[in-house]
Structure formats: structure tokens, C-alpha cells
Amino acid sequence: MALVEPSLNIAIAAVLNRMSQSWDVTAELTGMIQENKNLQIDILVQSPNRSPLVIENEYLPASTVENDAKSRLGKTLSTDGSIVTEAVVIRSPTSLSDCKSVAEAEILIQSIEFEYALLRVTYNPKPDGTEQFDINRIPHSPSHFLRGPITSFANFLANASLSAYALQRSIDVLDTGVQDSIGILKGITDTSETLKKQLAELLMQAFTDKDIVQGLGIASTMVINATLFQQKLASRIPDVLSLAQMKGRGLLNQAGLIAQWKKILSINYYPIYSIASEVLLAIDDPYIAARFIEKLFSTTQNLIDLGVADTHDLCGVVFQRFMTERKFLASFYTRPESATLLAHLAVPELEWSNRSVYERFKFADYACGTGTLVHSVYQRIAQLHEFAGGAPVASHAHMMEENITAADIIPSAAHLTATLLSSVYPEETYSYSRVVVPQYGAVDDAQSVSLGSLELLDNEGIFRVLYPKSADMTGIGPKGLESMTYELVVEEQSQDLIIMNPPFTRAMSDWYESAIGTWRPFNVLGNSKQTQERMHKREKQLTRRLKCYNGYQSMPSAFCGVADLMLKNGGIFAFVLPTTSLQGVSWRKFRDMLATEYINVIVVGIAGKNAKECAWSADTSLAEVLIIARKRTEEERGYIEDLRSTLVNLRRRPANTMIAAEIAQEIKRQVTEGILRTMEDGPWGGTPLVVGGESVGEMLTIPASEEPCQTLGIRDVALAQTAFRLSHGEIWFPQSKGPIRHNLSILTIREFATIGFAANNIANNENKAFQRTEISAVPDYPMVWVNRTELQRSLLLEPDQEGRIIPGKEEEAFKIWERRSNALIAAEVAFSSQSLICGYSKRPVIGGRAWPNIQLASELHEKAFVLWGNTSLGALSYWYYSSRQQVRRGIVTVTSLGQIPWLNPNDLSTDTLQQSSNLFDEFSNRRFLPLAHLSEDRVRKELDHRFLIDTLKLSDQILDSLDLVRQKWTAEPSIAN
Numbered sequence: 001m002a003l004v005e006p007s008l009n010i011a012i013a014a015v016l017n018r019m020s021q022s023w024d025v026t027a028e029l030t031g032m033i034q035e036n037k038n039l040q041i042d043i044l045v046q047s048p049n050r051s052p053l054v055i056e057n058e059y060l061p062a063s064t065v066e067n068d069a070k071s072r073l074g075k076t077l078s079t080d081g082s083i084v085t086e087a088v089v090i091r092s093p094t095s096l097s098d099c100k101s102v103a104e105a106e107i108l109i110q111s112i113e114f115e116y117a118l119l120r121v122t123y124n125p126k127p128d129g130t131e132q133f134d135i136n137r138i139p140h141s142p143s144h145f146l147r148g149p150i151t152s153f154a155n156f157l158a159n160a161s162l163s164a165y166a167l168q169r170s171i172d173v174l175d176t177g178v179q180d181s182i183g184i185l186k187g188i189t190d191t192s193e194t195l196k197k198q199l200a201e202l203l204m205q206a207f208t209d210k211d212i213v214q215g216l217g218i219a220s221t222m223v224i225n226a227t228l229f230q231q232k233l234a235s236r237i238p239d240v241l242s243l244a245q246m247k248g249r250g251l252l253n254q255a256g257l258i259a260q261w262k263k264i265l266s267i268n269y270y271p272i273y274s275i276a277s278e279v280l281l282a283i284d285d286p287y288i289a290a291r292f293i294e295k296l297f298s299t300t301q302n303l304i305d306l307g308v309a310d311t312h313d314l315c316g317v318v319f320q321r322f323m324t325e326r327k328f329l330a331s332f333y334t335r336p337e338s339a340t341l342l343a344h345l346a347v348p349e350l351e352w353s354n355r356s357v358y359e360r361f362k363f364a365d366y367a368c369g370t371g372t373l374v375h376s377v378y379q380r381i382a383q384l385h386e387f388a389g390g391a392p393v394a395s396h397a398h399m400m401e402e403n404i405t406a407a408d409i410i411p412s413a414a415h416l417t418a419t420l421l422s423s424v425y426p427e428e429t430y431s432y433s434r435v436v437v438p439q440y441g442a443v444d445d446a447q448s449v450s451l452g453s454l455e456l457l458d459n460e461g462i463f464r465v466l467y468p469k470s471a472d473m474t475g476i477g478p479k480g481l482e483s484m485t486y487e488l489v490v491e492e493q494s495q496d497l498i499i500m501n502p503p504f505t506r507a508m509s510d511w512y513e514s515a516i517g518t519w520r521p522f523n524v525l526g527n528s529k530q531t532q533e534r535m536h537k538r539e540k541q542l543t544r545r546l547k548c549y550n551g552y553q554s555m556p557s558a559f560c561g562v563a564d565l566m567l568k569n570g571g572i573f574a575f576v577l578p579t580t581s582l583q584g585v586s587w588r589k590f591r592d593m594l595a596t597e598y599i600n601v602i603v604v605g606i607a608g609k610n611a612k613e614c615a616w617s618a619d620t621s622l623a624e625v626l627i628i629a630r631k632r633t634e635e636e637r638g639y640i641e642d643l644r645s646t647l648v649n650l651r652r653r654p655a656n657t658m659i660a661a662e663i664a665q666e667i668k669r670q671v672t673e674g675i676l677r678t679m680e681d682g683p684w685g686g687t688p689l690v691v692g693g694e695s696v697g698e699m700l701t702i703p704a705s706e707e708p709c710q711t712l713g714i715r716d717v718a719l720a721q722t723a724f725r726l727s728h729g730e731i732w733f734p735q736s737k738g739p740i741r742h743n744l745s746i747l748t749i750r751e752f753a754t755i756g757f758a759a760n761n762i763a764n765n766e767n768k769a770f771q772r773t774e775i776s777a778v779p780d781y782p783m784v785w786v787n788r789t790e791l792q793r794s795l796l797l798e799p800d801q802e803g804r805i806i807p808g809k810e811e812e813a814f815k816i817w818e819r820r821s822n823a824l825i826a827a828e829v830a831f832s833s834q835s836l837i838c839g840y841s842k843r844p845v846i847g848g849r850a851w852p853n854i855q856l857a858s859e860l861h862e863k864a865f866v867l868w869g870n871t872s873l874g875a876l877s878y879w880y881y882s883s884r885q886q887v888r889r890g891i892v893t894v895t896s897l898g899q900i901p902w903l904n905p906n907d908l909s910t911d912t913l914q915q916s917s918n919l920f921d922e923f924s925n926r927r928f929l930p931l932a933h934l935s936e937d938r939v940r941k942e943l944d945h946r947f948l949i950d951t952l953k954l955s956d957q958i959l960d961s962l963d964l965v966r967q968k969w970t971a972e973p974s975i976a977n
Helices: 005-019 065-072 092-097 102-107 150-160 164-189 194-204 213-235 244-246 256-266 270-282 286-306 316-322 337-345 355-360 372-387 392-403 411-422 452-457 469-477 531-545 554-566 585-599 657-673 716-729 757-763 809-817 859-869 873-883 910-923 931-936 938-953 958-971
Strands: 024-029 039-044 054-059 086-092 113-125 131-138 146-149 362-366 403-408 434-438 440-442 449-451 462-467 487-489 495-500 567-580 597-606 625-633 644-650 687-691 696-704 746-748 770-774 801-805 821-825 826-829 840-843 851-854 890-892 901-903
Touching: 005 024, 005 039, 005 086, 005 102, 005 150, 039 696, 054 150, 054 567, 065 086, 065 440, 092 102, 092 531, 113 164, 113 851, 131 146, 131 213, 146 150, 146 657, 150 372, 150 657, 164 213, 164 286, 194 213, 194 270, 213 244, 213 256, 213 270, 213 286, 244 286, 256 270, 256 286, 256 469, 286 625, 337 372, 337 452, 337 495, 337 567, 337 597, 337 625, 337 657, 355 372, 355 392, 362 372, 372 392, 372 403, 372 411, 372 434, 372 495, 372 696, 392 403, 392 434, 392 770, 392 890, 403 411, 411 434, 434 452, 434 487, 440 531, 452 531, 452 554, 452 644, 469 625, 469 696, 487 821, 495 554, 531 554, 554 585, 585 625, 597 657, 597 851, 644 657, 657 687, 716 873, 716 958, 757 770, 757 809, 801 809, 821 859, 840 859, 851 859, 859 873, 859 901, 859 938, 873 901, 873 931, 873 938, 873 958, 910 938
Parallel strands: 054 086, 362 403, 362 495, 403 434, 495 567, 597 644
Antiparallel strands: 024 039, 039 054, 086 113, 113 131, 113 146, 434 462, 440 449, 462 487, 567 625, 597 625, 644 696, 687 696, 746 901, 770 801, 821 840, 821 851, 826 890
């Protein structure tokens, strides 16, 4: 007899119940829906402080299951009056119907895959104050479903039980609470400097008139965060009162709240309550304090009513808005979906059922910000341990005290990190934690300095911890903290996983007139110019031992070096880095380290429509990548042959943490199976990455030694493969069976040409040889310095400035002049507006900031060089090998442009060079369309035919395929308007 669906529902509920202690799963429920007692619920998942999750299940083809699930949305559960805002659809394989019993089904469930989707209620506030409710589906298309084993489904349920409706509402409520609290506190700061001074010292945050709103926002957010966490503790620890209980007993006042927080501090939770208590103590106006606490109460209660007070990094979202320091530190908030994807890719496959394996796993984030990344790792490994039969709650104290290290130089960031980590199991106490604020700036004697987490590069590996510190504890007066240490020792090669989104700031002196004499990474937290100079010297001292450090990309490359030193052999490196880390010349040491010291490299980029869509962080306009790699063991060192890295180009950033987890699972599956397209293949494109029936990106592998990594951020990988083949002298276009072989001589530009000097050497910094002036009628040292889009549509470029030799710089000036030429190449191309990759000046020039010059044997050679650069193939090569950190813009330096594969004019015959010159003269004044319109540019198409076919004698068979390449290229997000 076939297993009927009700019996299957019971089996699924039983399996899910055994997987987690944090939920209660029941099946075949009747009379549970107030509006219709006859409406049955197949499976119900209930968790404390989470939305109820209704699951409707049918055997395939499951034609009515989705309508069944929709009919449950918006209904009220009779048990507790909660509203159903999430419903999950399951389509079970028919093989389960062959089971003879529920017990047999429970066994089979462990080894098969289910199809599933989520329906959730969302709301959109209208300008008139009303709300519009919609049903959102994940995946979006009704015909698509996610697919995975029961463990993936359980992970999906854990994420799905967070109500999107409540989350959206709670962000609005929290934002309003913070804004109102700022207004209340300004009642003091507008008339008194005392509170501003106290908060500035406590938070290490500027409290000038310009920054007062941001500073008070941070202070308010931290105190609201403390009251939210108090609510979590009150529901689990008998001696801790909630705000509502305090109000009922007449204790909800400044003294009463501080007394309650002292009680919590006696348990510990020091990073959360020490600063929050100091903020509250600093309010010396009783009337303002009473209003402030009343606002805390109303905000906390509103969040509790929404049911998400202890389930999400809400304060971190608001906190980021007020972080004025990020403009210098460039330390961006990592989006939750980005953190989930990175954590799920980074956490290795271990025997997670084994408690000792779980309790030995150490991980860290040495620039933790609001803690999103380190929290995502903790959630993931705890979930894996629990799903495998473990009890992670029993190990919480051990993990907090021994295994999880998080550091940030901003005290309020560490406060939020500690809150997130503690909230994983808030009822479990711990004696101390490794969430710290290392010193950043002058230390006690004011003669030496500390560089925060970079002090780990010192041989002693010691954090000189600014927080917690004894003075703070004396001010608060909790008991049980006397034994806390104020130096945190981290041994080298002690970590199993290091996950970070490091600050991107370069260690350069600031060029802003108001900040002359300062160093950008150190010009924070009130550091004096003298202290900053000492910090800069300290950085040079500490980073000498790093394999990957470079002075230009100082901060991010230094943190990569810290991770390398702290990781065990076999440990996992998981970073959010700028795309230039895999493309820029200044990052070459880092790429060498990856190639020689790491294996199993996975890189995930985004082929988005604009810069923000290509970023994994919030509030940044720089394209970023996720890099996951395993540090080699001793046995694995010494070889790089045949090793490959996996590249993933997503079409867009995951919409939420559920989809991020599914994408990570599919990436891992594809890598494990090992059937991926390669860069060396023909232009067949990458291996599709399909999640929930939707193609979310492409994957392919490249040699681990291949660098720079130019394929990142390209949606149509066939273009990358075409450019790769072209760099090897082969013309092989999509839809062609194989390469059309020609004696086409392709070399990198540096192999056949002399490249002019960088703008800084010419006339752009203190070491310059020339002073720039307006162009004269007969200039001595002409330049093409700027992009003038409308005046630069044709191949001939006019010099726009000239140089005057600076006294004492004659020798340097003549070295520059010796490299003069007529040919120029763009240093930066905005594909949406600029028409040219190369240009030609009738008068020899010394290049310029926007147009470096290229010197070849003769004007004939230089004209051929310029013609190639403005063909469709030349434009493709330039785009592919340029840095695309900013969308729709390709950037090269005088160093990196030497790496671009190009037609070698030196191998052209005299007749071909003369034909090229004649063709150049014919096209010299014809206007080209912007490169984004290359596929419809008749002038460029004619140039392609005349130069590639008629002059270089390529087969005219390539023309149709070349037109396809043009269409593909202009459809790329990094090109298309």
C-alpha cells in the first residue's frame, strides 16, 4: 500500500524535529486556523520569537499545492493569534510513496532531494501612510523551484521563518526610534559641551557641530541595542527584568536601568553593556534622561510586538548610516546575503556531528565592523553541528571564550558584534569573550603607537586591547570582572577560518588641503599628525614580513597578510576584496601568494548594471569579489602545475540569505563534480549556474597561475574566451566550430613598443619634470592631458596642454621627451560616452594623464597600432584586459597597459604598413559612435572590414561571427547604456 501524503507529512515533521532543538514541527493539524476551522495545515514549524511557518506538501506533479499554500497566508493561528506571513511549498518525489511505513519514509528522506519554494507577505508603505501588501515568491517564477536534500531544506526553513513583513517594519521602527532619540539628546548637546565631550571620548567618535547627528545616532543605537538584548535575557534568565517588568514595578528610570545593567554585567555581556551604561550615565539632565528612557521603552516594545527583537542585525543596518568614520576607513557594512554566501562557501566539510571537531574550530574577523561576517560563520557551523545531531547551545560559552575572535577599532562596532554573537544563544552565559577593541593610535606613553589588528604582525602576536579596560570596569562597577585580561594573545597559525571585509584605504598622505600632513588610514579617532606619522612608520615596520603587502594598497593587503600568518595550514581564507585585487598591478604579490600558498580557490564576482550592483558591501560604488581559498598543508607545498581556480560570475547579488545559501550549495556541488568549462575551451561560454530553475550566473575554471584574472564581472563568458584566444593569435568566435588560424602576430604591448611615462612623472606630483601650461601656437613639449569626449570622436587628437621644464629637472624632462610619439592610448575609457581606444597626434607628444603615448619604430607602425585599437577586436582586447572596478569604465596604467595583447605592427610587411597608413589617412577625420554603440557603428564596421579583411587579409568568413561578438559585447552590463 502506497504511503499517503498525511503519513509523509508526519515523517517529514519527525525528521525536521530531530534536526534542531530550536523549533517545534508538527503535522496534520486541524482546527488551527481561526477564519476556517476546516482548513488543514500539512506541517507547521514554530520557533520562539519567529513567525510561524506553514508547509504544504504534495507528491509530484503537485498541481494544487501552491494554491493551498497561498490560501493559508494572512490567516490567524488559533493557538497564539499569530498571523501566517510565510508559507512553504514542497513537491515530494513519488519514490517516497513506495515506502511501506512512516519509519521507512524517515530513512529515505535522508537520501533524496525535495523541490520547494517560499511564499511570503511583504508590505510597501504608501506616501499617504497606508500599506500595500503583496505576495513575494522565492524563486520568483511560479514554474521554478529550489532543489536540495533535507539538510538544505532545513537551512531554508531556518531563514524563511524570519518574517519579511516584520523585518521591513522593524527597520522603520528602529530608524524612527534612533532619530527621535537623537532629537531628545540634542536638547542637552545644543546647550552643553559636557555630554558631547564625554560621548566623544567614550565612542572615539567626532562630536563636532558637523558630526553631532551621526555621533548621537551611534550612541542612541547602542543603548537601544542594549535594551533589545535585555529583552532576550529577561525571557531566559530569572534575575533579569524586561523593560515592561521594570515599568510595572516603577523601576524604569535612569538609576533603575543602570542597576539592571550592572546585574547583567555581573553575568558578563561586557562588550554590550559597558559603553551603553556609560552613555546613560553621561545624561545629567533628569528630564532629558526620563524622555530618553521612555523612547527606549516605546521603541523596544514596538520591535517586540513585531516579533523580531532578537532575530536580526537590525541595529547594524541603522548603525552603518551614522558611521562617519567610514569615509576615511572605507570599512563597509557587509550585506547579510553577501555574508551568508561567503560563510556557506568558506565553512569546510568536516565531521560536524563530532562535538570535539566543533569545539576545536577557531575562526576570526580582525576588522569585524558590526559583526555580520563572523556571526554568519557562527550561525552556519552551529547549524551544521545541530543538523548532524549535536547540541551547539552546550558549547556556546566555550566558543565565545576560546574560539571566536572579533576585533574592530570602533568601540560601537565591537558592541554590536558582541550583541550578534551573544544573541545566537542568549540564555547561555560566558565568563569572557574575544570581542575586543584594539588600540589604534598613541598608547599610554604617547611615544609609541598601536595599529589595531595589524599588531598581530608583531612576533608576540598580542592585541593591546583598549576595550575592555580596567578604567571602564571601575566606572561601571560590576563584579566578577577582576580576572579579565587586557592583552589578547593570538598565536600564529591558530585559526581554521579567517573571514573579513577589510578596510580598503590606501596608506597615502591626504591630498585635501585641509588635511595636508595626514595619512588617510590613520586620520581617525582624533589621532594627531605626529601620531599618524608614527603609525605610518610602524606600518612599514610590521609589514616587512608579509608576502602579499604593497605600499599602495596598504590596508587591505596588510590584512590579507595578517590572515595568512594566523591561518593554520589547511585553514580557510575568506575575504571580500576590491576586484582590482585580482587585476591590478599593485596587487600582484597577493595573487602570487594565492597561486603558490593556497589551493581550491573560488572567486565570486557580479556582472551588474552599475557599480553598486557589483559590490558585496553596502554603500560602496566599487566592484568587489568574494575570495575563498584553502591554505596549503606542508605536503601540498611546492607545486602549482595543473592546479585550477574556479570563477563564478553572478548576474546579480543574491536577493536574500535563502537564495545566497542555495547558490553556495550549487557552487560547491559543481566544484565537487568537477565538470566545468575552462578558459582554454573554445568560446562556448561558462557552465551555467542554475538555482531554482533560473540561471543566476556562469562558472568556469582557469589555471591557478593565470593572472591577472580578467574574466571577473563578465556576464557572457564566451566573450572572455574569445579575447583569451585572440591573445594567443587565434580568431575563434562563438558559433564557429574551431579557430580560423592566421599568421596573426599578437604580443603584449610592452613586447614590441616603448610606453611613455606616467602622468605623475610628467607633470602631476612633487617629482614632476614639467609644469603644465595652456597650449601655445607652437608648443615645445605638447601633451594630450584630458578626455574631451565630443572633440575626440575621430582618430586625430589635438594636444591640449604643453609642458615647461622645471628648473633642475632637465635630465628627467629629456628622458620623457625621448619617448615622444604620435600614437596614444586611452588610460581610462567611459564606454558609454567615449569613441576611441587609441588616437594619433600629428605633432609628437609626451602623452598625458588621459592619453599615455606609445612609441614604435615609425609613424607607419604607430598608425597601424592606432587602427587596430579602434577595430572591434582591439576594443574587445582593451576592455577585457583593463581594470573594470567601475562599471562602464575601463582603466589602465602605464604599467598594466603593457600587458594588453595587441597586433604587433613590427611583423607587418612594408606593403601592409603602407596600406595601413593610407587607410588611416582615409579614416582620420571620420567620426565614430561611442563604444557602447559599437554594434551599430557603420564607420567602425567599415574599418573592421577594410583593416581586418582587406589589409590584414583575414578571411571574410569571420564577418558574421564578428557581428555577433559586437552584439554580445555591447550587451554586457559593463558596456551597455
